[in-house]
Amino acid sequence: MIPKFEAIKRAISSEIEQGQWREHQQVPSENALAERFGCSRMTARRALTELVEQGVLVRSQGLGTFVAPFKSQGSMMAIRNIAEEIRERGHQHSAQLLLLKQVAAEAEVAIALSVPNGSAIFRSCLLHQENGQPVQLEDRYVNPALVPDYLAQGFDRQTPHEYLSQVAPLTQAHHLVEAVAPSEVQQRLLALATPEPCLQICRRTWSSQGVVSYARLLHPGSRFRLGGHLMVESTSR
Amino acid sequence: MIPKFEAIKRAISSEIEQGQWREHQQVPSENALAERFGCSRMTARRALTELVEQGVLVRSQGLGTFVAPFKSQGSMMAIRNIAEEIRERGHQHSAQLLLLKQVAAEAEVAIALSVPNGSAIFRSCLLHQENGQPVQLEDRYVNPALVPDYLAQGFDRQTPHEYLSQVAPLTQAHHLVEAVAPSEVQQRLLALATPEPCLQICRRTWSSQGVVSYARLLHPGSRFRLGGHLMVESTSR
DNA sequence: ACACCAAGGTTGTATATACAAGAATATACC
DNA sequence: GGTATATTCTTGTATATACAACCTTGGTGT
Numbered sequence: 001m002i003p004k005f006e007a008i009k010r011a012i013s014s015e016i017e018q019g020q021w022r023e024h025q026q027v028p029s030e031n032a033l034a035e036r037f038g039c040s041r042m043t044a045r046r047a048l049t050e051l052v053e054q055g056v057l058v059r060s061q062g063l064g065t066f067v068a069p070f071k072s073q074g075s076m077m078a079i080r081n082i083a084e085e086i087r088e089r090g091h092q093h094s095a096q097l098l099l100l101k102q103v104a105a106e107a108e109v110a111i112a113l114s115v116p117n118g119s120a121i122f123r124s125c126l127l128h129q130e131n132g133q134p135v136q137l138e139d140r141y142v143n144p145a146l147v148p149d150y151l152a153q154g155f156d157r158q159t160p161h162e163y164l165s166q167v168a169p170l171t172q173a174h175h176l177v178e179a180v181a182p183s184e185v186q187q188r189l190l191a192l193a194t195p196e197p198c199l200q201i202c203r204r205t206w207s208s209q210g211v212v213s214y215a216r217l218l219h220p221g222s223r224f225r226l227g228g229h230l231m232v233e234s235t236s237r
Numbered sequence: 238m239i240p241k242f243e244a245i246k247r248a249i250s251s252e253i254e255q256g257q258w259r260e261h262q263q264v265p266s267e268n269a270l271a272e273r274f275g276c277s278r279m280t281a282r283r284a285l286t287e288l289v290e291q292g293v294l295v296r297s298q299g300l301g302t303f304v305a306p307f308k309s310q311g312s313m314m315a316i317r318n319i320a321e322e323i324r325e326r327g328h329q330h331s332a333q334l335l336l337l338k339q340v341a342a343e344a345e346v347a348i349a350l351s352v353p354n355g356s357a358i359f360r361s362c363l364l365h366q367e368n369g370q371p372v373q374l375e376d377r378y379v380n381p382a383l384v385p386d387y388l389a390q391g392f393d394r395q396t397p398h399e400y401l402s403q404v405a406p407l408t409q410a411h412h413l414v415e416a417v418a419p420s421e422v423q424q425r426l427l428a429l430a431t432p433e434p435c436l437q438i439c440r441r442t443w444s445s446q447g448v449v450s451y452a453r454l455l456h457p458g459s460r461f462r463l464g465g466h467l468m469v470e471s472t473s474r
Numbered sequence: 475a476c477a478c479c480a481a482g483g484t485t486g487t488a489t490a491t492a493c494a495a496g497a498a499t500a501t502a503c504c
Numbered sequence: 505g506g507t508a509t510a511t512t513c514t515t516g517t518a519t520a521t522a523c524a525a526c527c528t529t530g531g532t533g534t
Contacts, residue, residue: 003517029484040519045485053290060348061485062526076412079467175465179416179434179458197416197434197458221416221434228412231291240487266514277489282515298515299496353526 008047026064076228081161099125112214122150134190140215168207176202197221245284263301318398323367336362349451359387371427377452405444413439434458
């Protein structure tokens with residue numbers, strides 16, 4: 001038996017996903033929702049509150065509650081995987097494996113992975129989608145010395161990140177975030193009508209053994225952003 | 238006047254930070270807290286709920302509420318100011334003050350600063366240059382209640398960030414990073430020949446008193462990258 | 475025409491209450 | 505001793521109510 005507030009959350013999410021309630025549109029007031037779902041205002045309110053925390057809705061005292069502009073959001077502070085983040089938003093994640101093979105390391109990648117120039121490394125290329133819409137193009141290079149069975153994976157039930165986390169637990173990571181224009185191929189893969197700015201994250205991850213992987217994650221600027229919250233603790237602790 | 242649940246949150250946080258309540262230790266039950274703080278159980282419960290969402294506490298039905306183990310992941314991005322970063326690279330930082338005045342808060346800004354819509358706030362606009370080349374367009378809104386003397390500053394020897402850090406020491410910050418196309422005005426100010434992708438950072442900063450400032454920092458994608466390093470400590474015990 | 479105020483609708487805070495569900499402990503029973 | 509069972513304490517869900525704070529709108533008075 002799912003709780004009422006959960007049922008209300010899903011009903012509201014559903015309305016939004018199916019386009020009944022559009023971006024910036026006002027959703028029914030707490031009292032109206034209470035009446036519609038046959039519950040008290042407090043229960044309807046709880047559903048709204050949790051959706052606001054998830055970034056699905058925005059509220060303003062005295063004004064009303066509105067559908068938030070949709071944009072997937074990744075976390076800056078923690079290394080999370082995109083599938084998790086998408087599922088946490090209550091959306092559907094899917095991915096297509098575009099490429100998975102052994103290649104010779106080019107200069108940039110060789111340096112990033114700390115392997116000799118031209119040595120054999122593994123490369124995978126995946127397109128991640130949120131509710132069927134492309135949000136991330138993942139171009140990843142993997143150190144075969146640390147992850148010898150990488151090519152044997154299917155990546156249909158597990159993302160590369162999830163697999164790597166199991167095989168070689170991450171101890172360090174380095175990020176580089178920049179705004180770039182997509183190449184024509186990238187633009188086509190991300191299903192962008194026009195060449196809009198993209199957010200690229202280049203991520204190097206280490207396990208205790210050394211550099212595990214180097215990934216270039218490309219996101220359409222209109223559909224993805226990075227968020228981070230920082231709390232400064234009092235210096236006493 | 239701060240709300241009761243907020244006061245309770247701070248009291249609990251304080252207990253934890255000062256080591257009175259240790260990791261994994263059980264905190265008083267909701268009923269006990271209600272009695273201690275002279276409020277209803279629902280109010281005490283709300284305080285706990287929000288602290289659980291912040292990761293300070295963990296709850297388990299039937300068992301109790303406990304102090305969460307401290308986070309092992311360090312922050313990935315320090316709040317730095319652009320002038321420092323530039324000087325650290327051995328380059329020369331300069332800035333032009335483009336605008337500094339009182340304005341009426343538009344909807345988006347009003348929400349970000351948690352002030353009533355249309356109320357008077359301060360706005361500043363600066364262009365930061367590295368060796369004479371524009372690297373950041375800083376569009377900042379400041380809460381006058383917390384920083385009454387903001388307009389009296391010259392910002393020729395001190396950046397707004399530096400000034401704010403002194404006047405209202407920061408306790409929290411929230412970041413949103415996205416890739417956007419610059420407007421014509423922005424493109425001209427940043428001295429971009431073509432409309433190249435830009436990296437925009439929207440930053441909200443809090444002091445203990447509340448939201449201090451909301452800033453939109455726009456950087457040319459070709460001249461600015463955001464880096465971050467993360468180290469995972471061994472999570473023993 | 476303009477400034478001001480009142481009314482109504484919205485979200486925000488706070489309380490009192492009730493029962494459900496989970497977990498540990500004490501108790502009764504065999 | 506071992507096994508149920510009952511009790512009690514905890515968090516989880518749900519409701520009804522009251523008032524505060526905020527925003528918009530419309531009317532009122534000047």
